[in-house]
Structure formats: C-alpha cells, structure tokens
Amino acid sequence: MTWPSLDQWWRVISMRDYNTRVVVLGVAMLGGSSGLxxxxxxxxxxxxxxxxxxxxxxxxxxxxxxxxxxxxxDGKYLPLLLAGATFSGLLGVGCILWIRNKTRLKEDTAxxxxxxxxxxxxxxxxxxxxxxxxxxxxxxxxxxxxxTASMSAMDVRLIFYASLIAIALSFANFKELKLLCFDxxxxxxxxxxxxxxxxxxxxLVVLVAMVGLxxxxxxxxxxxxxxxxxxxxxxxxxxxxxTAYSVILGTVGCVIGAMVSAVFPNLPSGAxxxxxxxxFFFLSMFFGTARGVVARFLRRxxxxxxxxxQHLMRAMYEQIEHPDRSDTSALKxxxxxxxxxxxxxxxxxxxxSWNWKRLMAAIxxxxxxxxxxxxHGHAQLTHxxxxxxxxxxxxxxxxxxxxxxxxxxxxxxxxRDADNIEHVLEPHxxxxxxxxxxxxxxLFPVPTSPHELGDGLTSSEEGILP
Numbered sequence: 001m002t003w004p005s006l007d008q009w010w011r012v013i014s015m016r017d018y019n020t021r022v023v024v025l026g027v028a029m030l031g032g033s034s035g036l037x038x039x040x041x042x043x044x045x046x047x048x049x050x051x052x053x054x055x056x057x058x059x060x061x062x063x064x065x066x067x068x069x070x071x072x073x074d075g076k077y078l079p080l081l082l083a084g085a086t087f088s089g090l091l092g093v094g095c096i097l098w099i100r101n102k103t104r105l106k107e108d109t110a111x112x113x114x115x116x117x118x119x120x121x122x123x124x125x126x127x128x129x130x131x132x133x134x135x136x137x138x139x140x141x142x143x144x145x146x147x148t149a150s151m152s153a154m155d156v157r158l159i160f161y162a163s164l165i166a167i168a169l170s171f172a173n174f175k176e177l178k179l180l181c182f183d184x185x186x187x188x189x190x191x192x193x194x195x196x197x198x199x200x201x202x203x204l205v206v207l208v209a210m211v212g213l214x215x216x217x218x219x220x221x222x223x224x225x226x227x228x229x230x231x232x233x234x235x236x237x238x239x240x241x242x243t244a245y246s247v248i249l250g251t252v253g254c255v256i257g258a259m260v261s262a263v264f265p266n267l268p269s270g271a272x273x274x275x276x277x278x279x280f281f282f283l284s285m286f287f288g289t290a291r292g293v294v295a296r297f298l299r300r301x302x303x304x305x306x307x308x309x310q311h312l313m314r315a316m317y318e319q320i321e322h323p324d325r326s327d328t329s330a331l332k333x334x335x336x337x338x339x340x341x342x343x344x345x346x347x348x349x350x351x352x353s354w355n356w357k358r359l360m361a362a363i364x365x366x367x368x369x370x371x372x373x374x375x376h377g378h379a380q381l382t383h384x385x386x387x388x389x390x391x392x393x394x395x396x397x398x399x400x401x402x403x404x405x406x407x408x409x410x411x412x413x414x415x416r417d418a419d420n421i422e423h424v425l426e427p428h429x430x431x432x433x434x435x436x437x438x439x440x441x442x443l444f445p446v447p448t449s450p451h452e453l454g455d456g457l458t459s460s461e462e463g464i465l466p
Contacts, residue, residue, distance in 0.1 A: 004263050012262045020262050026156040027254035027273060030212050033163035034224035035232070035250030036170050037204045039243045042229040043181035044201060048111050051222035052096060053089040053209045055115045058122025060088025061213075062129055069132065078155065086210050092118050093202055162211040166204050170243075177201060178239050216270035223274040224250060231281040234288025249284075253277035305365060308354075310392050312362040313371065315351045316381055317389035319343045342378040 015021045041047055064084025068077065092114050099110035170177065179187040180197045188194045205225065212221045232245035257273030286293045320341040348359055363379055366372035371385030381389055403409040 008263060012259050017262075020259075022153055022156050023151050023258050023262070023269065024255055026151050026159050027258045027269075028251050029156075029163040030159050030208075030216075031224060031228070031250035031252075031254030031273075031277075032247045033166045033208050034212065035228035035246035035248075036243055037166055037201075037208050038225040038229035038250075039232065039239070039246045040170070040177050040181055040201055041205055041225060042233070043239070046201070046205075047226045047229075048108070048222070049093070049096075049202065050205050050209050050225035052092055052111045052115045052118075053206055054213065054221040055122075056092025056118035057085035057089040057210065057213065059118055059125055060084035060086070060091075062122055062125035063088070065129055066125070066132065078158065082158075082210050082213070085213060086206060088118070088122075089206050089210065093206070159211045162207050166207050169200065169204060173197070173200060174240075181239075216273055220270050220274050223277060224254070227274070227277045227281050228253065231277075231284035231288075234284040234291045236290050249277070249280050253280055305361070308358065308362040309365045309371075311352060312348070312359070312366060313381075313385065313389040314392045314396055315348055316343055316372070316379060317386075317393045319347060319351065320381070340380060342380045345377050345379070348379065 011017065012020055015024060038047075038050070041049060061081050061084055064081050065076070067084075068080055073080070095114045096107070096110045099105055099113065100107050105113075176187070176192055176197055177200075179190075179192060180194060180201070184194055187197070208225070209221050212224060216224060228246045228250035229242070231249050232242045235245050236242050253276045254273050257276040258269055260276070261267050261269035261272045284292065287295075289295055320343065345356070345359065348354075349356065352359065354362075363372060363374050366385065367374060370382055371388055373380045373382060400411075404411055
C-alpha cells in the first residue's frame, strides 16, 4: 500500500468528488443520531439492545429478499429490505422481553439467546437465498459488514430522514427520557408512562440501527450506539452535555473514518469508522475531565496530599497540648504560649510513622497556605494554623467518641478507625463534606482525647457529641 500524496489528501478533505460528499454526509448524520440515542440507552443500561437488534435484523433482510423475488419485484429494493429488517428486529426485541418477563433468566441471558439464534437463522436463510433460481443474493452480505463506499443519494436521504426523526423525538421527550434513565420508579410515581417511554426509546434504537446497516453493517452498528456515548461519559456528569459530546464524537469519528477510507481505498469504511471512534474513546478514557484515568489520578493525589496535611496539623496540635509541654486547661484558640510551641521533625516522624520526604511535602503544603512555619528542623503553627489544627482535632475526636459510644470500638483501637473513615468515602464525597466543614466556625472547644477517658464513655454523657 503506497502512501497517498498531499493532493489526494486535499481532494478528500475538500470533498471534490461526488461520492465522497455523499458518503461523508451520510455517515455524519448517522454518527450524530447514533450518539444521541446511544446516550439514553447507555444510561438506561440497554447498550447491548442495539447489538441484539442489528443481529436479529438479518433474517428479516433475507425473508424480504425471498418474498420480493418470489412475487416478481426487485429483491434489492432498499426500503423493502429495511422494512423486513425492522420487522425482524422488533420480533427479536419482543422475544427478549418475553424471555426476561416470563422466565427467571436475566436480560443479558435473553440477549445472548436471541442474538445468536436470530443471527444463525439469518445466515441459514442467506444460504437458501444463494440457491434460489429466481434471484441473485449478491450484495446482501453487505448488510453484515457494511458497504459505506457504495452509498447512494437515496441511502443518504433515508439516513437523513431517519436521523431527523430520531433527533426530533429525542429532544421533544428529553425531560421524560432523562427521568426514565435515572429513576424509573420516580417517573412512574409522577404519572409518566414508563412503558411507553421505554417503547419510544427502543423504537429510536430500531430506527437508527436499521438505517445504519447500510453504512457500517449489523456487526459494527453496536459500536456507533455505544462508543461515542461511553466516551462522552468521561467528560461530564451532566446529561445534556453528555448528549452533545456524544453527538460531536459520533459525527467527527464517522467523518474522519470515512475520509481515511477514501484516501486508502483498500481499508473498509465501516471498520475505519469504528476504529476512529475507538481511538476517541481511549483518549476520553485517559484524559476525560470528569471520569478520565488521569483526572481521577490527579484528584486522588490532591486528596491524599490534603489528608496528609490534615494529619500533620492534628499531630502538631496533639504534640503542643501534651501535658509535659503545657497546661491543657488553658488550651483555647489563640492561646499564645501554646500556639508558639515548636515541634521537632523527629517527634512528628515518630507520631505519624512517615518518611522524611512525605513529611516535608506536607509541611511545605501547609507553609504555602500560611498555616505553619518551618525553621531549623522545627515546625510551628501560625495563628490561622492553630485554629485549623484545633478544628481538625475536634472533628477527629468527635468521630472517635461516636465510634466508642455507638460502634463499640475499643478506645485503644479507635484512632485508626476514625482515620480510615475519610478513606472509605469516595473522593468527591470527601471533598463535599470538607467544604461543608470549612464553612462552619469553631463554635465549641476541642474535647479531651477519648484515649484519656478510658472505657467508661457512655452516650448519656453531656457535651460529648455535638
């Protein structure tokens, strides 16, 4: 395979050829509508329904060809073939729903059964079509693998009208479909026709899947319904943004795939479209701003650093309130003799069991926010740092008291349990809780450490829990 010249690239990009314009326009509309409908099916957990529909459509295509040829009509008339595919696909959906509702089998099992049985029946019927004397089945296999490069203007018009209908229905019922995807029970309690909305969503899937058979084939059609929506999910947590990103990714992926196939004629268009969309998916998976691997890693790293700094502040507070340093009865926010007490790095290393590098990173983070000062191997809290350290210590000890009183945790073991509470929650939950805590002022004094109270702590003692 020779590398194309710049003139060939520019000829395709500028879409000088009529066939290139037809193909690019057709797949662009298909990618946009598939991305929109696929967003709802993904959130509805019906992503594989499109795969079952596309595979279940093969028997309908073969039967439509056989019936039309027997009656003396053109067996390759596209609207007739798509009508047969639609009928067969809807029959497959009905079988899936019947198996799921009338037996104890789950939906994934029903999908596997219907998908394999219908596809096997379609292959068998195609074999029978090949043996018919009245018809030639050449070209029907294009519905399996797709034949994007041979799309005609009529095919593009069909895709355009189907995509327009799918987009219009999706936007007209956007609020209802959103409620169906996120809380079906609440939608039913508010009087929304859940069954009709589910039928509408499945009808949109059927509509998009059937017209997509001509472009990418029944095997690869599932990729257009799933990949753009799954890629968009990594970029946002808002539905309308997800649908917009999914439409953009589906459209751009289809256009680039079709253009690459036009530049390299030996590469099949349907496969190139799926590969380009898959490339966008992996980019989104790693670099998506909402759920991407890199973004989650950075959020986790920032969270760990914040936790280290909080542990450091609490360790400083506990060191300066120790009986051999000062009188704990005089301990209160702004108490100058206590606040100005210096703590050595060696003491902090023993308290937190950290290595020197990790401790210094936490100290530098506290210095940046003017919570601590570090000089000559000793750390000292600032006024703001003392108040923050007192707040963190109070919060931690309230958790300890709660665990001792209500969870029957031994006082000797409660410290680690209270530390681990913040690590059990998801990072975004911790961030929200910490933001709420930061909005509150330090209204109550720091309680005495429960380790010094012994095992006699009960829930009836006043002043222990807020």
